Amino acid sequence: MTTSSSDSQGLFIVGGVVKSRMTDGDQQVLQDYLSNLLQVHNLVILIGSGASFHLGSPHTRGLATDAVKNLIISAGSTMEPTDEDLLRVLNPNNDGDLEKLLNGLQLAVALSSQMALDSITLGEGSTAQSFSVDDIEGLRKKIGAALAFACRLPGEPGSIDPDYRNDPLRAHRNFISRVVRNRRANLPRPRIFTTNYDLVIESALDQLGYPYIDGFSGTVDRRLNLSYYGLDFHRVDTTSQQALARADSALYLHKIHGSLNWKAATEIEATTGVESLEVHQVTEEAASKGERVLIYPTTAKEGDTLAYPYSDLMRMLGDSVQQDDTAIISVGYGFADPHINRILLRSLAMNPALNVLVVDPYAVLEDSDMITAAKNDDIVGTTLSEAGFTSKSTAIAALATGTDARIAVLTGDFGKFTEFANLMPDPGLSSGQVPPSAVVGLIESLEATLTRSISITGNDDD
Structure with missing residues (x-):
C-alpha cells in the first residue's frame, strides 16, 4: 500500500552526508537537486523491477514451494x-529463490x-532421487515461462x-x-535503459503520446535494427x-535484458544465403510460443549478455555513461547484476x-532505524555512522555511505x-505546457461534444 506523503519517511544523502530528512519543509533540497x-x-x-512493484511485479525470493507451484499453474502449465x-529436493527449506532454482536446474542439465x-x-542419503534430464529441463522451462507470465503487467487488480x-x-x-518536459529543447534526448521484461514503459509512452525509438524498424514485420538508435x-x-525543428517529447528506450x-x-538471407539471428517484435502471445529473447535471472546471465542483442545494448549503456556532463538516475534497480x-x-x-x-526505499537502513533517523533533527549534515x-x-548502502560527492541516494x-x-x-x-496526450484528450472531448450537439439538433448541414 502506498504511504501518504504526510506519513512518509525518507533521507536524501549526497557523498555520504545526509542533506535532507525529506519532511515537507526539506523536500525542496531534493527538488533543487x-x-x-x-x-x-x-x-x-x-529502471529496474522495483519501479513495477506497485503494479504486481513478482517477487522472486523467499518463495515457499507452494508459491512456486502456483506461479507455474497460473502460467498455464501443469505440475x-x-x-x-x-522442487522438494531443490527447495528443502521452503524459502525458494527463483534465481537459485533456475541455477540448480541449469547446472544439473x-x-x-x-x-x-x-x-x-x-x-543425499534416503532423500536422494534420480531425475531424467528431460524432467529437469522441463521444470526449468516451466519456471522460466511462469516468471515471464508473472511479468505481464499491470497484474490482476488484487x-x-x-x-x-x-x-x-x-x-x-x-x-x-x-523527465522529458524538464529538459531544454537543445539538449540530447533522454535515454531510458531498463532491465524489465514488461511493457509498462511502452504503454505509458503510448498513453502520453510521446514518440520514442526502441531500436526496431518496420511496421508489419518489426525487426531489431540497432542503427535506428542513430535516428531522431x-x-x-x-x-x-x-526540417524545421526537433519534435517535442521524444526519447530512446533500451531494454537491455530483452522483452x-x-x-x-x-x-x-534470400540473396546471399547467409544465416543470421533476427529479433522480432510481436505480440506477447506470439512470443510465448517461440524462443523468447530474455535474460533470465540465473548466474549465467552475465554470460548471456555477451550474445546478440544484449551485448550491443550493453555497449550502448557503456557509451552513454562515458559522455561529458552525464547523469544517471537509477530507480528500482537493486544493483544485483554484476555486468551492469x-x-x-x-x-x-x-x-x-x-x-x-x-x-x-529499503536498501540502506532497517525500517526501525529509518523511522528514528527521519525524526532526528540533528542528522542533517552528518553521516549515518x-x-x-x-x-x-x-x-546501495555502500553507495550511500561512500564519500564521493557525485553519488546521491534517496531512501x-x-x-x-x-x-x-x-x-x-x-x-x-x-509553464502551462501540456503533453500531447492531453491535447488528444481535449480534441476527443470537443468532438464528443459536437457529436452530441448534432444529435440533439438533428441538423448536420452546418
Whole structure:
C-alpha cells in the first residue's frame, strides 16, 4: 500500500552526508537537486523491477514451494509428480529463490550433458532421487515461462496497489513526462535503459503520446535494427519536407535484458544465403510460443549478455555513461547484476563528469532505524555512522555511505517509485505546457461534444 506523503519517511544523502530528512519543509533540497540534474547534457535513466512493484511485479525470493507451484499453474502449465519431487529436493527449506532454482536446474542439465548421462541423482542419503534430464529441463522451462507470465503487467487488480487500480500507469506517466518536459529543447534526448521484461514503459509512452525509438524498424514485420538508435524525430514543412525543428517529447528506450514481446528466429538471407539471428517484435502471445529473447535471472546471465542483442545494448549503456556532463538516475534497480554494476562503477572511476542518483526505499537502513533517523533533527549534515546508525550490507548502502560527492541516494518511503515520480519537478505547473496526450484528450472531448450537439439538433448541414 502506498504511504501518504504526510506519513512518509525518507533521507536524501549526497557523498555520504545526509542533506535532507525529506519532511515537507526539506523536500525542496531534493527538488533543487533534481532540477539541476535533469538539465545535464546527457541524461540516462536506469529502471529496474522495483519501479513495477506497485503494479504486481513478482517477487522472486523467499518463495515457499507452494508459491512456486502456483506461479507455474497460473502460467498455464501443469505440475507433474516429478516436478513436485524436484522442487522438494531443490527447495528443502521452503524459502525458494527463483534465481537459485533456475541455477540448480541449469547446472544439473549441464552436468548431465558433460557426463553424457540421461539422468542424474540429486539429494543425499534416503532423500536422494534420480531425475531424467528431460524432467529437469522441463521444470526449468516451466519456471522460466511462469516468471515471464508473472511479468505481464499491470497484474490482476488484487496484486496492484489500491491507489493505482483505476489508473495503473499514472506514476510512470508522471515520471516520464516530468523527465522529458524538464529538459531544454537543445539538449540530447533522454535515454531510458531498463532491465524489465514488461511493457509498462511502452504503454505509458503510448498513453502520453510521446514518440520514442526502441531500436526496431518496420511496421508489419518489426525487426531489431540497432542503427535506428542513430535516428531522431523532426518537424518538417509538409510541402518542402525541410526540417524545421526537433519534435517535442521524444526519447530512446533500451531494454537491455530483452522483452516479453521479443522473439528470436534464425533466418537465411534470400540473396546471399547467409544465416543470421533476427529479433522480432510481436505480440506477447506470439512470443510465448517461440524462443523468447530474455535474460533470465540465473548466474549465467552475465554470460548471456555477451550474445546478440544484449551485448550491443550493453555497449550502448557503456557509451552513454562515458559522455561529458552525464547523469544517471537509477530507480528500482537493486544493483544485483554484476555486468551492469561493472559499467557504472568503471564509468564513475573514469568519467569525472558523471553524477549518479540512486532511488531505493529499503536498501540502506532497517525500517526501525529509518523511522528514528527521519525524526532526528540533528542528522542533517552528518553521516549515518556519526548519527549512530549501522547501514545494511547492500550495494546501495555502500553507495550511500561512500564519500564521493557525485553519488546521491534517496531512501525510505520516498525511494518508492510512486513517491519519487510525484517528487519530480513539474514544469507544466509554471509553464502551462501540456503533453500531447492531453491535447488528444481535449480534441476527443470537443468532438464528443459536437457529436452530441448534432444529435440533439438533428441538423448536420452546418
